[in-house]
Amino acid sequence: AQSVTQLDSQVPVFEEAPVELRCNYSSSVSVYLFWYVQYPNQGLQLLLKYLSGSTLVKGINGFEAEFNKSQTSFHLRKPSVHISDTAEYFCAVRMNTGFQKLVFGTGTRLLVSP
Amino acid sequence: DAGVTQSPTHLIKTRGQQVTLRCSPKSGHDTVSWYQQALGQGPQFIFQYYEEEERQRGNFPDRFSGHQFPNYSSELNVNALLLGDSALYLCASSHLRRGLYNEQFFGPGTRLTVL
Structure with missing residues (x-):
């Protein structure tokens, strides 16, 4: 079975500052990894995904994430x-x-x- | 191209009643998945339909059932509603390509409130 842990329930940040949202996962088999965004009263929109290959993935709206297999992490970042x-x-x-x-x-x- | 559509957008039911939620997949998609998102939580997988059959199911009781029609649209039925069934119900569609990645596209959801 797979599981996902997002340790931070809320991250406050000032406009134009960088941000990192943390994600750790657990799985005994190979997985695909995703980040979705949900605006108020809306469904889910895919920001980015990791399927294979380069561990640095770029998505929409200036977001990027890095897959780290050894740390089983997939943290989301935006520089501003x-x-x-x-x-x-x-x-x-x-x-x-x-x-x-x-x-x-x-x-x-x-x-x-x- | 219309994306995934769901109806109704909101509804209110009382405990013990039954409810049917509807989903039309994105054009060209043949697989529909349903998720329940309780307030303040991440979506939880309910089940997935392909070729009019339930292919995979999450940890939900039999009160939750579904159906997929020949045009690939789908219904989610919940019987004997409980207060805890209050949630946003999300539908996601994809096109099954065996051995390849199939991206799921989500609809806007149906907000169910059980009183």
Whole structure:
């Protein structure tokens, strides 16, 4: 079975500052890794994904994440945040075979203030 | 191209009632998954449908059932509603390509409130 841990339930940051949202996962098999963003009263939007290859993955809206297999981590980073980045961010994993479900973390609320 | 659509957007039910939620997948998609997102939590997988059959199921009781139609749309049914069933129900669709990655696209969700 897979599991995801997002240690920070809330991360406050000032506009134009850098941010890192942490994600650790557990799995006995190879997985795909994802970050989703959820704005208030909306569904989930895919920010970026790691399937294979380069461990540094770039996504939409200036976000990037680095896959670290030895530390089983997939932290999300942005060098300079905007007010509009205020949202809930979810890390997720799934096995890389068959009809496999997404397993989500509990989410991190990013609060960007002026 | 319409993305994943869900109906209704909101609904309110009372304990013990039954509810049906609907999902239309993105054009060209043949697989539908349902997730439950309780307030302040991450989405939890309920089940997945492909070729009108339930292919995988999460840890949800039999009160949760589903159906997929020949046009790939899907329904989620919940019987004997409990207060704890109050949540945002998300539908996700994908196109199954065996041996390859199949990206899931999420709908806006249906907010169910059980009183």
